[in-house]
């Protein structure tokens with residue numbers, strides 16, 4: 001029963017992820033699998049699948065939930081063996097010793113074998129491999145600059161921040177007086193802080209095992225963010241110790257997950273980390289989050305984590321043309337933004353490209369015009385939005401109000417058709433937007449009824 005439909009970690013319309021306890025889910029080499037529910041015309045059926053790989057070729061774990069007891073009994077040993085095999089080749093302590101030995105050598109004697117992902121001083125045995133010679137101190141501290149970015153869009157697609165964006169983000173952290181940074185899938189932030197900020201500590205949690213070669217056990221934990229899984233037991237302990245060392249203060253979590261991945265499991269992971277942060281330190285402090293994501297994912301993201309809000313800062317990448325400003329990139333600049341739980345009023349954006357809006361009391365893009373009717377700076381995509389009186393909101397400048405559709409939309413569209421690109425955020429059906437979702441309408445209807453009933457009782461009491 002494999003390979004009949006797209007992998008579930010992508011936001012496939014008829015497949016939902018079920019957020020429950022992971023403890024009893026079967027394990028694949030990437031930790032506890034996730035439980036999904038697949039809806040077809042005739043049935044809804046649940047299954048377990050890998051929490052890391054969106055490509056079946058890389059991890060083909062698949063199990064119908066109703067066949068769990070039966071199949072697992074037969075395959076348990078096989079899967080357990082796969083899990084052991086997956087981590088067996090990695091000895092973090094040994095790699096750390098090798099790193100320190102290499103650091104003690106003159107750069108002219110340092111070689112990185114990309115084929116074996118090893119730092120060596122003697123190329124014998126590696127002559128036919130892909131080698132980087134004369135490895136500098138800077139490269140040792142910035143492995144993302146010598147490692148080839150993983151580019152499998154279905155697994156760990158690595159788009160790396162430009163130097164300027166890395167610096168700006170760390171500057172926001174400095175302005176906010178953070179002293180500890182949890183980098184989840186953000187190696188460039190970790191590298192920059194570790195090598196250039198004496199008064200900030202940082203830890204990297206990432207699924208890319210190649211970082212074992214460059215960071216010690218206290219700086220890097222091999223981690224799957226979709227199921228909060230540390231590939232090595234010690235990793236969980238190291239991370240708890242890190243949380244403890246913060247005293248529950250001045251700490252921030254930054255993450256830049258693959259854009260196509262499911263949001264719900266990530267939100268669960270970050271909430272669990274935030275809870276641990278408070279529990280370990282015996283307080284109720286909430287861990288601030290910086291989540292890097294494209295502006296057009298705003299609705300999806302806020303659906304699962306409404307405490308986030310989007311900043312205007314455009315995050316740029318080195319190895320993604322569309323995510324850059326300037327002549328090579330999009331006219332409106334990168335579409336990637338920062339979503340954060342921190343009050344936007346506290347975050348000063350660089351004054352060469354951003355301005356302070358005195359009405360909103362926050363920094364916004366230069367092209368973002370304050371709308372007196374919406375009482376907000378309403379632009380999202382890097383263009384200047386304009387207000388439509390009929391729609392009662394600001395819209396993209398090239399949109400036109402269509403009387404047939406009763407809303408602003410692209411000038412070329414098929415009237416009365418659903419010009420919205422995709423399915424409803426609420427029920428995942430194609431054919432309507434969340435605003436028009438029958439499910440929500442019936443919920444709202446029930447809520448209204450309840451409210452009316454409640455206010456009725458109140459009135460009665462008052463009377």
Ligand SMILES: C[S@@+](CC[C@H](N)C(=O)[O-])C[C@H]1O[C@@H](n2cnc3c(N)ncnc32)[C@H](O)[C@@H]1O
Nearest residue numbers: 156158159160161185186187188207208224225
């Ligand atoms: C889009 S890149 C972000 C890199 C970031 N822009 C930087 O420059 O530091 C995604 C990162 O998340 C990591 N990643 C992908 N899937 C992951 C998972 N399931 N768990 C943890 N990390 C993951 C990748 O290895 C990669 O480092």
Ligand SMILES: [Zn+2]
Nearest residue numbers: 028030050059
């Ligand atoms: Zn897997």
Ligand SMILES: [Zn+2]
Nearest residue numbers: 113116126129
């Ligand atoms: Zn080699």
Ligand SMILES: [Zn+2]
Nearest residue numbers: 357360370377
């Ligand atoms: Zn404003």
Ligand SMILES: [Zn+2]
Nearest residue numbers: 371374387394
């Ligand atoms: Zn407006």
Ligand SMILES: [Zn+2]
Nearest residue numbers: 388391401408
């Ligand atoms: Zn309109």
Ligand SMILES: [Zn+2]
Nearest residue numbers: 402405415416
């Ligand atoms: Zn129309």
